[in-house]
Amino acid sequence: MSDIDKLVEQLGKLSVLEAAELVKKLEEAWGVSAAAPVAIAAAGASPAAAAAEPEEEKTEFDVVIKDAGPKKIEVIKTIRQLTNLGLKEAKDVAETAGSKILEAVSKEAAQDAKSKLEAAGAVIEVA
Numbered sequence: 001m002s003d004i005d006k007l008v009e010q011l012g013k014l015s016v017l018e019a020a021e022l023v024k025k026l027e028e029a030w031g032v033s034a035a036a037p038v039a040i041a042a043a044g045a046s047p048a049a050a051a052a053e054p055e056e057e058k059t060e061f062d063v064v065i066k067d068a069g070p071k072k073i074e075v076i077k078t079i080r081q082l083t084n085l086g087l088k089e090a091k092d093v094a095e096t097a098g099s100k101i102l103e104a105v106s107k108e109a110a111q112d113a114k115s116k117l118e119a120a121g122a123v124i125e126v127a
Contacts, residue, residue, distance in 0.1 A: 061110035062127045063102040068094045069121035078120040082113050094122070 014022065027033060063082075068075045072094055079090040079101055093099040101124075102113055114124045 059106070060104040061107055062100050062104065063110050063113045063117070064125045064127055065094065065099050065101055065117070065122055066097055066125055067123040069123060071121035074120035075117060075122045078116050078122075082116065 011019075011022075065075075065079075076087070076090045076094045079085060079093055080087065082101060083090070085093065093101060101117070102110065105113070110126045114126050117124045
């Protein structure tokens with residue numbers, strides 16, 4: 001068995017507290033932070049590993065306006081009802097395609113907002 005294999009075996013026997021203490025000592029000795037390599041390792045996970053994991057169901061949705069449609073005043077009124085925007089801000093959102101009306105809301109709230117805005121004549125996307 002090589003020295004590296006022995007070292008891996010010994011590290012595998014450490015308790016969580018011992019491993020945390022080892023990390024602190026290595027950070028002090030080498031002047032580095034263990035947080036960055038962990039984040040990079042997680043971000044660099046192989047596509048095969050990502051495909052093997054079940055996809056999490058999305059819980060937060062954005063309501064995005066694509067087009068205010070022919071009844072812009074109705075859309076602006078609806079935007080003001082759904083948000084706490086003033087008249088000018090709601091008008092700007094209604095006139096700017098791709099503007100987010102609601103961010104990080106539940107699926108039910110996003111669908112409710114979409115149906116109200118579409119009833120007012122807007123073209124809406126829930127992302």
